[in-house]
Each structure stands twice: as structure tokens, then as C-alpha cells.
Amino acid sequence: MSALNRKLLRDLRAMAGQATAIALVLAAGMTMWVMYLSNFQSLERSQRAYYERQRFADVFANLKRAPEPVAARIAAIPGVARTETRVVADVVLDVPGLDEPASGRLVSVPADRRPALNDLYLRSGRWIAPGRPDEVLASAAFVDANGFRVGDRVGAIINGRWRDLEIVGVAMSPEYVYSIRPGEIIPDDRRFGVFWMERRALAAAFDMEGGFNDVALKLAPGTQVDEVIARLDDLLERHGGLGALPRELQPSHWILESELQQLRSMGVAVPAMFLLVAGFVLNVALNRALTLQRPQLAALKALGYRNDELAWHYMKWALAIAAAGALLGVAAGAWLGAQMTDLYAQYFSFPETAYHVSPAVALGALAASLATAAAGAWSAVRRAVRIPPAEAMRPEPPARYRRSLIERPGIRERLGTAMRMILRNLERQPLRALASIVGTAFAGGILLFGFAMVASVDRLIVQQFAVAERQDVTVNFVEPASAAAGHALARLPGVLTVEPQRTVPARLRAGHRHRDLAVTGVGSDARLRRIVGADGRALPVPPEGVVLSSMLAEILGVGPGDEVMLEVLQGSRPHRRVQVSGLVDDALGLSVYMEIDALRSLMREGATLTGAALKTDPAHEEALSRALKALPVVAGVAIKRTVIENFRRTMSENIGLMITINVVFAGIIAFGVIYNAARVSLSERSRELASLRVLGFTRAEISLILLGELVILTALSLPLGAVLGYLMSQAMVKQIESEVYRFQLTIDPSTLAWAALVVIAAAAVSGLVVRRRLDRLDLVGVLKTRE
Template sequence: MVSPLNRKLLRDLARIKGQAAAIGLVIALGVLMLVMMTGLVNTLDQTRLAYYDRYRLADVFAPVTRTPERMLDRLAALPGVAAVEGRVSGGALIDIGARELPVRAQALSLPDLGRPRLNDVYLVDGRLPDLGRADEILLLDGFAKARGLKLNDRLIATMNGTKRSFRITGFAQSPEFLYSTAPGEMVPDDARFAVFWMRQAALAAAYDMQGAFNQAIMALTRGTNEQAVILAADQILAPYGASGAYGLDDLMSNRFVSEEIKGLQSTSTVIPPIFLGVAAFLLYIVINRMVQAEREQIGLLKAFGYSSWEVSFHYLKLVLVIAVLGAIVGSIGGIAAGNSLAVVYQQYYKFPFLVFSVDPRSFVTGFAVSILTASVGSLFVLRGVFRLTPAVAMRPPAPPDYSRAFDLAARLKRWLDQPSRMVLRRLTRYPGRMLGAVVGIGTGLALSVASLTLMAGFDTTLDLSFNVMNRGDMNVSFTTTQTDKALLELGRLPGVEHVEPSRAVPAVFRNGTYSYRGAIEGRPEFPILSRVIDANETPVSMRREGVILSKPLADILHLSAGDMLTAEIREGRRPVLSLPVIGVAETLMGAPAFMEIGVLSRAMNEPGQITGATLTLDEARLDNLIDDLKAMPMIAGIALKSDTRDALVEIMNTGPGSVRYVMLAVAAIITFGIVYNSARIAFAERQRDLASLRVMGFTKAEASFVLLGELAVVTLAALPLGVGLGYGLTYLTVKGFSTDIYQIPVTFSPHSFGMAVSAVLVAAGVSGWLVKRELDRVDLVAALKTRD
């Protein structure tokens, strides 16, 4: 049997169903973001770990120049090494067709018999290459789909200076290439980078590696000190041109996935609490209004024997019902949204399966925080219920004393009509309520500003990366280090207008206990095509007295200008350089260090050496230039800036960057919910007053003006506050999306702020129209019978 208080609870919910739905929606969105983000984090992490485990991804990678296979026994004998395998790896260029840029590729060996013990592949279609068939390859599935290749198609690839023809026997995915980029590049593009596998005997013959390997991969037992194994492996392989072993954390593919997970974790700790805090504030206003309006009912309930605890719990139940229903809807929506986005991530990171995992703690946290935040705001109101005795509660409250209040409306009497003075008097007599409404709407605006500014930050990243920093049209990389003569050869090609050299040297940077595996990039003293900029977007010259760090690298190593950096070079003679930090530069992709190219070459004791070049082109002669470049055996890779830009745009729109669209949609909905709630609360508080105005002879338009004028002033007052809060919130949001691999600048975008402000104004207009429509339908007699 339903108790009287529970029947009253149902009637109250039906009466405020519009406000309850809007507040519940705010709570639901907060919980949705929490469940969705934590679900994505768990799904990505669990899928990644399961994929690594099932296909036995190695824990340590040790590249060398050429090592005899007998050295595998010494590596296997190291403490903590569970399995070791030597393989052959080499670069290649795939010829797509006439006047098409060649595609950079990586060739990897498969054991001559059976499947690999480590770094196994997932066979999507077809079969593995047969032993003894040197012309058969297994191709990375992402590249095959991007290029429309099918089984038994043939590919032409240049390997070790020799052009070869291969037949595709199968398509595969690999845990080693979740995020596939060409060496030295940061932007993935399935159509511009390929991986293919061959039997070891065939690949070893192509690269003169018979009886040898140039990469050792090792799996470690649980609890093994990874760094100890890396140091021991480097010592064993040092005589064979080791360039430095590294762990799974430094594998580029794994690093990208890990950084994406960190970004999602950061975002999940910033955005949902804001939504739930706004919901608590709105519930506080609603419950406060109900308690004030139902003083007589509270007195009657106490007079009939209900205790203060029972009456207070009745109103608390109203809050809890809204909070719990919102949390349930948010949890369901979070699962659905997380599942949908997880599929996007699966396609982007090329997982062959998906372990969708929602952390149960996110549901518990969502419900607990929803109930807690909703209850805290209400408890401040319910304290007054305990102080109300039946006799006091059944009398109308003493009218407020405004005799000492500053009456701004009276002073502006000459310039304002009566409805305008009523609006102004309401604002000045209830400053606390007005301030609360301003803060609520301002918070909604801040969420929209942060989301739109984040999107503008992506656009700024494109503009700075491809118009300010990289001003060339094409980047060329070489198979090995070349002399300055290579620049002359490139400069003579028809269609090449300007050539600028570069050199990339792999290195491990150290500052005490902080370290990072990256590269030093050598640039001319005054680079024109590949520029480095500071925080003010001013080009930085490559001064000769030290090294310039990118800001992400400086943050990782905790260094600033004037400090000393230790750089352990991982090629050539492998010198250890002690370099003064002479500046910090802004970068948007990666975390490199920069030096003047001549100083870097001399430090390597290899003067005049380069590894790549940036070109500007005459686009009318591009087709012939491509054919000329393909004929040069020293070329290892060619990338057009336009192709790289298109690939980055696709990532932003269809990959992990799509999360920002979800955030924008959520921000838009919550902004409308806050504005609509403010309008509804104002209407509920003034329904009797507005009905009185109608009876006294005011027209519908004049009565509506009194209500909507208040909403307009509050909304306009919230705009500057929301813009300020949004600018601060943008820093937190951008920090969550930025990693040491790619950074998003915080930019002041008038367009973004204007869009956010326009959205709030539209929401205020729609909310005002809805409330006005309800005001026009008010039963004047019933409204006048209501006691304040």
C-alpha cells in the first residue's frame, strides 16, 4: 500500500516533470561521460593487453646492423628472458604505378617453418607465404584495404637497391602495428605506409643476412627488471652495430595507444564532475523553491504526527529519485556511447577483436557521486524543515524587509516603464538567486566554449603545422646518410625550386632520473622550409652553441634554458653528448630536440652528412618529378605535405578526435538544460505574481516581459562569466587531449566564443518561448489561490 507521503512524492514529480527531466538530463550526461570515458579506457587497455598476450608481442626490441644467429643463445641465457627470436627487418619502396608516389614499406621476416614464437600475426584472409617461394608476401591488411588490393595481386617493391615482384598470399594484422607510421613520421596513413612479411630465408637473401639477423626480440618473465635486460642486451650486441635496445613503452605503436588512454583518463576526471556539480546546484534551487512554497503543507504534516526526519526524507527522496533515474539513464547511455566509440577505436587501431569492458566502479562512482552531489545541495535546504514548527509553518512567512535596500528601480523611474522597473526590482532584491542563475548559465556556456575552442585548437594545429612550420611541399628521406652532394642532385631535378637539408639522429635524452627516447633534428641555422617557432609563433634560429628542446620534451625531462642535457646517440660511433639547453620551442607533433645541422654533424664526427630534405615544387611538373625521384636509389621515402595534412584531418574527424564531437553535443544539451531550468524556476517562483498582473489589467505581452526580461538580464550577465570560465576550462580540456606525441594549442578563437554565446542566446530564446507559452495558458483563478 502506498503511503500518503509517497503519493505526494508522485504528485510532486508529475507537477515538476519538466524541471525534473531537465535536471535528470544534466545528471545523466555527467554519468554518461564518466561511464563512456572509463569504458573506453578499460576497453582499449583490456583489448590491447589481450591482443598482445594472444599474439605474444615482445617486451624488448634490440635492433642491430648484422648479428650472427649464434648470439641468440647468449641473449636467451640472460636472467629473466623467457623467449628470444632473431628476425630480419628492412626498408622498401612499393611502386604503386606510373606517376604515383612510391609507398614506404617495412619488410619483416617470418620463420621458415611454422609461425613466429614472438610477434605473431593475425591472419585476416589468405595464407602465409610458402617456404621456398621468394616471391610470396603477407601484406598488412590496413594498407591492402586503403589501396584496394586483393589476394594474388602483385606488388613491385625496391629492396636493398633491387626491384622485385611479389604475389600477395594473405592479409594480416599485427599487435606491433596498431598505429602504423613510416619511420620518422608521426601521422599514420594506411595508404602511405605498408608492412609485409616474407619467409626468413627469402628476406635474408634480399638483404644479405644469410645466417644472421638485424633485430632481436625478447619476451620477459613476470617481474623481470626490463632495464637490466636492455643494458645486458646492449653489451652483448654492441660489437654488431647495436643502436640501443628498447622496451614496449618505447614502441611507437604502443606509445600512441598508451597516450590515447592517458588522454581519456584525464578527460574523464575533468568534465563529468562539472556536470554533476551543476545538477546539484539546480536541485538546490528546485528543492528550496518547493520547501518555501509548501510551508503550510509541511506544517500540516508535522501537525498530523510526521516527524521532521520523515518530512525531510520525503523531500530528500524527491532528490534521490531524480538523481537515481538520471544516473540510470546516464549509465545506459554511457554503455551505448562507449560501445559505439569503441568500435571507432577498433577500426582506427586495427584490433582484430574487441574486449568491451565497462569498469563496474564507474557505475558505482556515477551513482554515488550523483546521489552525493544532489543530496549535498538539498541538505542545506532541508535544515530549515527541522526548524519549522507546525504553528510557524502554517503561517505565511514574514514578508521580506526591503526598506534598507537600495532601490535602483525607483531612481531610474524617469527612464524605465513599470514592467522594466519590476524586472530590475526583482534582480536587486534577490541577488543570491540571480547570482546562482548567472553562475549556472555561465557554467553551461563555459562547457560549450571549451568544446568549441578545442575544435578550433585542432584547426590551429593544422594551420601551424602545415603553413607556419612546414612551408615545403615534399619531404624526402634517404636510405642511409648522404653527403651534401645529394642536395645538389635533388636541386637539379626539373620541378624542384628549393631544397633544404635535415638530419635526424636517434638518441636517448637524460636528465638525472628522467629520460626519453627520441631524436635530435638537425636544421640549417636559419631554416626557411622546416621552421621551429616559439610560444609567440616567431621563427627560432638554430644557434650554434647548444640544443633547443621542444616544450613537451622539456616538460618530460624537467629542463629549461640554461640547464645541461645528456644525449646518448644511438647510431654511428654512439657518442654521449653533454649539451647546454639554449631555448624551448613549440611543437605540435612529437617531442624532438633541435640543433644546427653542422654542429650536430661535427658532434657525430660526420661533417656534411644529411638524412633527408624538404623541397618546394613546381606543381605543374610534379608527375615527371615523381618518376625522377623513383629512379634515385638513395631515396627511402617521399611524402607530400598535402597527403600528410589529409591524413591528419582524417584522424581528427574519424579517429580518436571524434570524441570532441561527443563532448560538443553533450555541452550543447547541458547548456540548454541549464537555461531552461533557470527559466522554469523563475516561472514557478513568480506564477502567482504574474497571474495577479494579468488580473490587474496587464496584457499577456507585458506579463511575459516581466518574466522574460529577468531571464534576458540573467543570460546577458552570464555571458562574460561563461567566457572567462570557458577560457580556463579550455586549458584543462586541452591538457587532457594533448600528449607528448601530439599537442593541441590553446587558442583564443572569436568564432568559437561567438558560436558558444549564440548557442546560449538561442537556448534562452527557445526556453523563453516555452515558458511564455505556459504562462499564456495559466489558470488565473487557480494561480491566485496559491499561497506563497
């Protein structure tokens, strides 16, 4: 080992505390890097393998009913490589142990072969047997959530008839990696399940013999998806086609892709903040270390070491810390990433999710850490090695004397001795003080973002489920019904108010852009289901035109006053140009609202409804649930209480993990910045503080001089941290914004208080650690140090 390398090890041992603090800050950033990016790669790899193995389709289409010979015409469309027709129906389930009715989706599969597309992964049990109409395969998420086993039975109302379905196998499908009820965003595996039934049995139950109402296509490589969808829509229009969807807009895939994109974005944006702070801290620490080593630097130059050799020597000091931080970050990130994968496994149903950290992610973390260290150390090293040996032999000259602000008459008299020493030192080192303030402020900002997300989720729940949707129960019908269905609901036990709902599947087109979704009819006097903006105020329903989600308007490239083509995909399928009368900053999904009578007029129908919002008496909830289970016209029931509980649980599990990580790692940043500032100040002022001890100052008094700086720096960082936190939170909320959900940033006094308390706690720990070193100050050794 060379002399310089031995010196490097001695220097690192001497500054072990500071080196550890800097390494921890770097490790925190690299933990986030590895955790997010490794999960992104693992989920993407599982998705790709699953889709390929189970032959996930490229195009999906629903329709009213088409005879089986139409399948041959679909297969003849240029670019279609494979076709699979099916029968699909939504039913009400009676799940043991569940008071309210659950929802199920029945999907037909051949009994004598595996599906050509969207094949199932059979996790346990066996395939359905021909001629056994009550045998089904149940989705794994539903089985696990309800504690079912192979051989158990589930009651269902199928086309008005009560049936007991026997679960003979537990399956997974690439079509339902993320399994949600129609019209919802958050999964509820206990109350929604997918069942695969023999094709002939399901077709007979819904009068679909010799026909189908769902089709999936696999396209040949290089095929233009839009052209195939256009031809398919033309072919299915006469059969009640509801508009074909490419894989990108298939609900399960759409939500999974949205989550993957967020993981990738967070894996870059969040670590960047940690690396920026680490560069600050490293620069300050190395600057002071090189200042203390001026005589050694001069001696090394006198012995013949070149500037580049010395520069590399001190760069290795920074790179060694960065390498240690990167290795620790990779290990911690891999462990946390595995925990995060287990969390994702609760929401995304893959046969297996093989988590591992790829060499690219690990090497990327190492490269980012080393680059940050090099950038942070370069200016300090460059300035130090350029000092001529003769000048470096002398101690660093004192700063030029000038009367500071606190020495001016009128101010000096009002400050004690200790306070004047504290403020004078801060005034003489403004850049270093600013670096410490900014670094601590970044920690406060990261904390503020985490706590703000909790407040934002609470606000979203209040806005969505207390202001916009004030009903207790939402009922959806199998088919559009007359006003008599609403009167029937009003007679059910516990129903106080019935507000009819009308939704119509449609394609909204603006130029070459389009989206398939449901147009929701809202009454001008609606009290239960209203259009509510981000500010919490209800928007009036315009008598004409449509109101779009702001996100949908952005996707279509339209604004208020523009016209869009509304192509209804139901009934007489009218096509109308309608004006965008307004936009609403809603929080969940993409929505199109229209005045309900105007929508019915467009459809040329009477008081038709597809569902209803109910205000109910909680005392009759159990009786109402039993009654709804027995209604054959009901396709699904959503009780707001359970929806909110499920939403809170889902969000708390996801955001709770993020908050915990934020608190821990932001605390590490605050500790690292403040501890390094205190250690640098202690090394600079050790002779001064020792002299004060010899002169009779107590330990508490000299501690006040040193730790008072920390108090001032921390106090100054809090308002700056609030500003940085707000800006970072705005940027991160925009970054994670998606078509699935959008948060309205909420920062209230409690959010600011929690962020400030964590920073103050980290500062207190740093102060206690430095205070212990101050108590062990060698007075004789310090006083013998040569000026």
C-alpha cells in the first residue's frame, strides 16, 4: 500500500463520523433509486412474460350479440392473426359472510381446450368438465380475499335465476391482473370476482347459443391497430358493438402501465434530490478537511508529489465515501424493494413476481454516487492543490477584519457574549451557512411532501365521497330500465331517496384523437351525484353540451367552446357534434357529464335509467342488502361505506410505506447536514472553545456557543424547507398524476408542524452527538497546537 493510500485510511478513520453521515445521505438516495427502479423492472419483466405465455390479446371489443359466423368475417380483417369469441356477463353474487351483495363477471371458456387468447394460469384445482354447467374457475384474488377453497360454492343470480356455482379451480388471467368492478378505480377483491364457465353453459343461461358478445384479437406484427379497430367497429356496429379498445386502453393493462410509469418517474426524481444534498454536504466537509491539511499538503508537494497525484488522492477520499454509501444503498434498496414487491402482489395478480436487482440498476446507483461525489469534491480539491507550497506552509490567513453588523452600536449592547460569537461566525462563513440551511431545508421539503400526500388523500376522500357522491348506495342494472325500476327501488326497505342515473357508452372524438368511455347524465336538480371541482364547489349542469374532466380535455386537445364528436355506442347509436361547455378538475378517472334530459333526448328515449343513487336509513342496511341480492335486474351494488373503507386501506398501505421511507430518509438528510456543519464548526473553533474553558467558561456555556449555531441554522431552514417542500410537492404531484387518479395538493398547519418536528428531532440528535465530542475536548492538546 502506497504512502498516500495509508494516509487516506488514516484520514477516513479520523473523520469517521462525518464520512458516515455523508455516506448515509448517499445511501438514502440510492436506496430509493434501487427500490423504485428494481420494482419497475421486476414488474415489467413479470408482465411481459405473463402476457406472452398466456397470449394476451391486442384488441378487445364488447357488443350486444352477434351470430357465430361473424367471427369468420372478423378473422378475415387484414392484420388479424388470431380470434377468440366469448360470452361475458356481470352478475350479483351472494358471498358467505358478506351482508351486502357482491359482483361477479362470468367469462366463457371452452371445456375441451384452452382459450386461444387470454389463456388462464391454473393455480390450483382442475379445468372445468364438459356438461357440468355449474362448474367454474374463480379468480385467485377473489378466492384469497374470501378464504374460499376448491370445492366451495358461491350463489349467483344468472339471467334472473338463482344458481350455485361450484369452484373447481383457482385461476389467473392476463386480462385481470388488476381486477376492478366496472366504473371503479380501486380494487375490492372481496366484493368482486371473475369466474370462467363452460361456453355452452354460459351461452344457454343468457340466450347466447350460437352467438357471442365479446371478442379478443391478436394482431400480426407491424399491423396498424387503429385500422383494425376501425374495420372491427364497422363490422360490429349492426350487432350492438360498444367500441373496440386497443391493449393500451384495456382497463387492467391501462392501470398497470400507469403504475409502472410512476415507478420509473419516482426512481429518477426522488434520488436526484438526495444526491443534490449529498453533493452540498460533501463539498463543505472536504473544504474544511483540506483547510486543516494545508501543512500536510505543502509537505507532500515539497516531497515531489504532483498536483494531479494529490488531486486524485483527495478525490479518492470522496469516492470512497460514495462507494460505501452506494453499496449500503443497494443492499437497503434490495431489501425494501422486496417488501414493496410483496405489497404490489396484493393488487396485481401475477402467477409469480420474481424480484431481483439487475446489474444495470446496481451499477447505475454506484455510478450516480461516484459522479455526485466527484462533482461535490472537485471545486474543493482543485482550489486546495493549486496553492503554492510556500503559501500552504503558513496557516490560513485570518479573514480581513471589518466591523460586522452585530458590532455596530445599538446592536452589540443588546446581545450577550455567546450570541455575538455565534452570529459573528455565521456572518464570516455565509456560503457554508447557506449550504447547511439549504441542505436541511431539502430534508424538510421531502418530509413535507410525504405528509402532504396524507392530507391530500384525506381531501380526495372528502371531496369524492362526501361532496361529489353523497349517496349511501349505488345500484347498476343489467340493462337500461324504465322509470318503473326507480319506483321499485324506492319501495325497498330503508330507501329514503332515489336519484336516477343514466350512463351511455360512447366514443368522444376530436380530430384524430378519441376515447371510449361512458357519458353520465346528471340532473339539474341532482343532490346525491354532483359535478364537483377541485375547490369542492358543485358545478351547475349546462342545459346543452358536455362537461369534461380536465385530464380528458388535455388528452383530446380541446377546451371550453370547442366542439367534439359524440358517437353513442348504444341504442340507435346517434352521432352528434356537441360543444364543450365546461371543464372540471375531478380526482378519479376520466368523465363526461351531460344534463340527463338532454342525454335522453339525444338517445330519443323516455325516463330511461341504467342505475340509481340511493340515500338510505343505516338501520335497514341489512334488509336492503338482502332485497338487492334478490333483484334479477341488478348487475352490481356499491355501498359507499365499504368503498371508502377499501379506498382508505389501499391508500394507507401504499402511502404509508412511502411516508415511512420519507420520514426515515429525510431524517438521515437532516442529521447528515447538521452533524457535518457542527463537526466542521467544532474542528475550526476547537482552540477558541478550549481557550474559553481554560478561562473559566463552563461546558454548558461553550456548548451554547457551538450548538447555538445549529439552532439558528435549523430555524432558518424551516421556512425555506416549507417553500422547497411546496415546490417539490407540486412537481411530484404533477409527476404522479395519471388518468387513474389525480391529487389536489393539500398543505395544512399540521402537515407543516410534523415536517418541522422531524427536522428538529434530527437536529437535536446531531447536537447531542457533537456535544459528547465537545465534552471530551483535550484542552492541553488543543492549546499546544501551533498557530
